Amino acid sequence: MREDDEVSAAGGATREDRRRDPSRVLALTDGVFAIIITLLVLDIYVPELSRHETLQSAISDVRPSFVSFVIAFIVAAMQWTGHRDLFTLIRYTDRGIIWLNLLTLFAVCLLPFGSALLSRYSEDPLALRLFGLILMATSVTRTAIWAYATQRPSLVHEPLDRASIRSGLALSVFPLLVYIAAFAIAAVSPQASLTVYASAPVLYFITITLLRWLAPRGSAEREFT
Amino acid sequence: MREDDEVSAAGGATREDRRRDPSRVLALTDGVFAIIITLLVLDIYVPELSRHETLQSAISDVRPSFVSFVIAFIVAAMQWTGHRDLFTLIRYTDRGIIWLNLLTLFAVCLLPFGSALLSRYSEDPLALRLFGLILMATSVTRTAIWAYATQRPSLVHEPLDRASIRSGLALSVFPLLVYIAAFAIAAVSPQASLTVYASAPVLYFITITLLRWLAPRGSAEREFT
Amino acid sequence: MREDDEVSAAGGATREDRRRDPSRVLALTDGVFAIIITLLVLDIYVPELSRHETLQSAISDVRPSFVSFVIAFIVAAMQWTGHRDLFTLIRYTDRGIIWLNLLTLFAVCLLPFGSALLSRYSEDPLALRLFGLILMATSVTRTAIWAYATQRPSLVHEPLDRASIRSGLALSVFPLLVYIAAFAIAAVSPQASLTVYASAPVLYFITITLLRWLAPRGSAEREFT
Amino acid sequence: MREDDEVSAAGGATREDRRRDPSRVLALTDGVFAIIITLLVLDIYVPELSRHETLQSAISDVRPSFVSFVIAFIVAAMQWTGHRDLFTLIRYTDRGIIWLNLLTLFAVCLLPFGSALLSRYSEDPLALRLFGLILMATSVTRTAIWAYATQRPSLVHEPLDRASIRSGLALSVFPLLVYIAAFAIAAVSPQASLTVYASAPVLYFITITLLRWLAPRGSAEREFT
Numbered sequence: 001m002r003e004d005d006e007v008s009a010a011g012g013a014t015r016e017d018r019r020r021d022p023s024r025v026l027a028l029t030d031g032v033f034a035i036i037i038t039l040l041v042l043d044i045y046v047p048e049l050s051r052h053e054t055l056q057s058a059i060s061d062v063r064p065s066f067v068s069f070v071i072a073f074i075v076a077a078m079q080w081t082g083h084r085d086l087f088t089l090i091r092y093t094d095r096g097i098i099w100l101n102l103l104t105l106f107a108v109c110l111l112p113f114g115s116a117l118l119s120r121y122s123e124d125p126l127a128l129r130l131f132g133l134i135l136m137a138t139s140v141t142r143t144a145i146w147a148y149a150t151q152r153p154s155l156v157h158e159p160l161d162r163a164s165i166r167s168g169l170a171l172s173v174f175p176l177l178v179y180i181a182a183f184a185i186a187a188v189s190p191q192a193s194l195t196v197y198a199s200a201p202v203l204y205f206i207t208i209t210l211l212r213w214l215a216p217r218g219s220a221e222r223e224f225t
Numbered sequence: 226m227r228e229d230d231e232v233s234a235a236g237g238a239t240r241e242d243r244r245r246d247p248s249r250v251l252a253l254t255d256g257v258f259a260i261i262i263t264l265l266v267l268d269i270y271v272p273e274l275s276r277h278e279t280l281q282s283a284i285s286d287v288r289p290s291f292v293s294f295v296i297a298f299i300v301a302a303m304q305w306t307g308h309r310d311l312f313t314l315i316r317y318t319d320r321g322i323i324w325l326n327l328l329t330l331f332a333v334c335l336l337p338f339g340s341a342l343l344s345r346y347s348e349d350p351l352a353l354r355l356f357g358l359i360l361m362a363t364s365v366t367r368t369a370i371w372a373y374a375t376q377r378p379s380l381v382h383e384p385l386d387r388a389s390i391r392s393g394l395a396l397s398v399f400p401l402l403v404y405i406a407a408f409a410i411a412a413v414s415p416q417a418s419l420t421v422y423a424s425a426p427v428l429y430f431i432t433i434t435l436l437r438w439l440a441p442r443g444s445a446e447r448e449f450t
Numbered sequence: 451m452r453e454d455d456e457v458s459a460a461g462g463a464t465r466e467d468r469r470r471d472p473s474r475v476l477a478l479t480d481g482v483f484a485i486i487i488t489l490l491v492l493d494i495y496v497p498e499l500s501r502h503e504t505l506q507s508a509i510s511d512v513r514p515s516f517v518s519f520v521i522a523f524i525v526a527a528m529q530w531t532g533h534r535d536l537f538t539l540i541r542y543t544d545r546g547i548i549w550l551n552l553l554t555l556f557a558v559c560l561l562p563f564g565s566a567l568l569s570r571y572s573e574d575p576l577a578l579r580l581f582g583l584i585l586m587a588t589s590v591t592r593t594a595i596w597a598y599a600t601q602r603p604s605l606v607h608e609p610l611d612r613a614s615i616r617s618g619l620a621l622s623v624f625p626l627l628v629y630i631a632a633f634a635i636a637a638v639s640p641q642a643s644l645t646v647y648a649s650a651p652v653l654y655f656i657t658i659t660l661l662r663w664l665a666p667r668g669s670a671e672r673e674f675t
Numbered sequence: 676m677r678e679d680d681e682v683s684a685a686g687g688a689t690r691e692d693r694r695r696d697p698s699r700v701l702a703l704t705d706g707v708f709a710i711i712i713t714l715l716v717l718d719i720y721v722p723e724l725s726r727h728e729t730l731q732s733a734i735s736d737v738r739p740s741f742v743s744f745v746i747a748f749i750v751a752a753m754q755w756t757g758h759r760d761l762f763t764l765i766r767y768t769d770r771g772i773i774w775l776n777l778l779t780l781f782a783v784c785l786l787p788f789g790s791a792l793l794s795r796y797s798e799d800p801l802a803l804r805l806f807g808l809i810l811m812a813t814s815v816t817r818t819a820i821w822a823y824a825t826q827r828p829s830l831v832h833e834p835l836d837r838a839s840i841r842s843g844l845a846l847s848v849f850p851l852l853v854y855i856a857a858f859a860i861a862a863v864s865p866q867a868s869l870t871v872y873a874s875a876p877v878l879y880f881i882t883i884t885l886l887r888w889l890a891p892r893g894s895a896e897r898e899f900t
Contacts, residue, residue: 015382018313024255028305030474031259034481038489039263041559046566055574077552088468102302109266116271126280157465240832243763249705253755256709264713327752334716341721351730480699484706488714491784496791505801527777530703538693607690
């Protein structure tokens with residue numbers, strides 16, 4: 001096994017190993033995330049001043065798009081740290097992981113559209129629901145990768161124990177429930193729905209912090225970012 | 226040989242090896258694909274509401290560009306997995322591979338234009354044909370890399386047997402035939418042409434699944450994504 | 451220890467090591483910087499000629515956006531070299547470093563907006579102040595990473611001596627002071643404020659050159675870019 | 676020395692080695708090139724049809740921007756292969772190389788603006804000259820890196836012999852001369868100037884092919900892409 005690893009490092013791995021190597025999957029994913037978080041800023045436009053208008057008053061029009069930029073940046077950043085945590089456990093990729101990962105990227109790619117829509121029509125139930133659907137898609141695909149990989153010992157570095165698998169699933173499913181709640185109340189109270197979306201990252205952050213704190217030393221949960 | 230590999234891993238390879246190293250070719254390619262699939266979303270614009278219009282009715286205008294985004298995303302994702310499969314076989318690059326790869330990127334870069342054109346004029350034979358030409362270009366260049374590399378044992382990890390070379394060629398040529406068919410019927414029936422373009426990925430997916438299933442264990446076809 | 455390193459190189463590291471590996475953090479960061487410096491050019495628009503206008507006279511309208519491109523490019527380039535210098539000292543990442551780094555990227559992502567605003571309203575105190583706030587945010591986050599990492603010997607390659615830690619802090623805090631000065635005088639004299647922003651990179655460059663020159667051989671300061 | 680290399684591969688290099696490691700410089704550069712060649716396509720806009728206009732007639736308006744895309748793509752691709760060739764010789768970076776490389780990226784980043792300007796005003800001497808200036812900047816900076824690195828044996832893998840240094844310089848200076856010629860005749864004959872710009876890549880390609888053919892086996896020139 002030592003021998004194998006060395007050969008692998010030197011690029012002389014078997015065809016099987018090369019095919020299952022996750023490095024290009026990660027390169028594509030990091031590239032997409034880098035572009036997404038940078039594109040989000042393009043929605044913050046420089047205001048045009050009409051006659052007798054000062055920049056001071058015009059700049060307040062930029063506020064909604066700035067708020068939407070902040071929310072979408074945090075969402076994308078959390079998706080990325082979650083993706084990174086996930087792939088520290090995954091040693092090899094197969095056809096299933098690659099396509100599930102492309103589905104994740106598909107959902108992530110829609111984030112700039114969702115956040116632009118929300119920044120424009122933040123009171124509209126439809127905009128709130130579409131934004132929610134995109135967030136749900138990111139959560140569902142991530143949960144799917146987690147479930148898929150942890151069921152296949154040949155794909156992970158070390159098989160995870162039951163408790164860790166369940167914590168990981170809970171962590172992926174948890175934001176999904178929050179998004180469903182925000183989606184459900186969008187028609188009744190757009191204001192409350194928006195508040196739930198905005199507080200989701202905070203809840204998520206607290207949940208991870210708790211998980212890290214409660215989990216036994218050496219378990220996978222301790223290492224979530 | 227072990228000795229050589231170790232030196233290579235440590236960056237002390239010969240000048241010949243460094244020149245033939247594919248890593249920067251892959252970095253550029255992954256970067257281009259990451260940008261392409263992210264740029265595609267820019268065609269999905271946030272609708273402006275005219276007076277008395279609701280977002281509900283305005284959002285239906287976004288549907289064509291969303292459909293075109295989905296098609297182009299799938300096409301780009303398949304190009305990328307195909308490129309990844311191809312380069313798990315290729316060990317070294319030379320001038321030919323680098324320029325053929327740049328030609329592939331040239332065709333891939335035109336995808337956002339083609340998909341924007343199609344989303345705008347999905348009934349127009351000319352739009353359908355230009356989209357078809359771009360898809361054909363991606364297939365032709367990929368077939369060319371496959372043919373070029375498999376003819377040169379010094380460029381691949383292990384020489385492929387005849388059957389694998391032929392399967393790989395068939396897999397590259399197959400979408401080309403589908404695109405030519407869609408191109409040919411564009412003037413007669415735009416609707417049918419669009420349907421063929423949309424179903425090409427599905428056919429391709431099925432073909433790979435069959436190839437993986439039929440191929441003898443250990444052959445290159447088993448490892449297509 | 452040799453044994454450990456080899457295993458690490460071959461991808462067989464412990465889960466702890468994989469989680470702390472900075473490679474994906476660097477990939478994301480390099481991607482964001484590459485996009486930022488490229489997006490900046492999008493603000494240099496090709497002029498539309500009105501009737502009887504020559505390109506010669508129209509091109510002069512492009513000058514402010516070109517100047518703003520040059521300033522923002524230099525700022526982004528310096529942020530990147532500073533980030534690279536910083537991460538040649540850091541061996542491992544933890545949750546704190548990852549989120550501080552994402553905060554840095556957040557500030558860096560706002561640079562294109564800030565520079566577009568400045569190129570449009572270069573005489574307006576508010577534009578000058580917002581540009582200043584973005585620059586301050588990049589400096590503050592970078593200072594925070596420096597302070598955070600140098601306090602934790604387990605995260606750096608070799609623990610730094612007191613003098614080096616102080617030089618590094620000074621180097622991060624120094625531009626902050628310059629930006630605060632430019633921010634403060636923006637309302638009194640926009641012209642002077644702009645001059646201070648433009649000369650900040652020059653001052654920074656001179657400071658590093660002096661630090662490299664004065665620092666004892668082998669200290670971290672000698673290696674700043 | 677073998678010992679050193681292994682430690683380097685395993686991430687346990689000395690601080691000096693880490694500072695001089697070119698990997699992040701290459702990551703940034705590949706990212707910028709990937710974005711540049713992808714952004715170029717954004718200048719090919721989907722035509723809006725006015726009343727009674729067919730797509731057939733409208734698409735001919737797209738031709739100039741397509742031609743400019745092709746030229747700029749080829750220029751960027753050649754810059755990238757040239758950069759790759761250059762950095763197969765360079766083992767270590769220092770402050771000079773990093774800033775010269777950032778200057779190269781600065782010039783490369785202006786390519787989309789130059790090509791958009793040219794596609795719009797292809798008959799205007801000023802547009803031709805500005806495009807020429809950008810191309811000259813890319814050549815000058817690349818020549819500077821070549822001259823800088825080949826003078827410093829500590830930065831390259833193996834010291835180059837005099838003949839190879841001169842060939843490399845000639846290869847970098849040669850396009851510069853072509854661009855200066857096109858720049859000079861821009862006012863007299865815009866048509867001729869455009870032709871010279873368009874044929875520069877062809878001339879360059881032929882020159883490299885000749886150099887590869889004429890150079891003695893094992894010299895650096897044989898390995899130009």
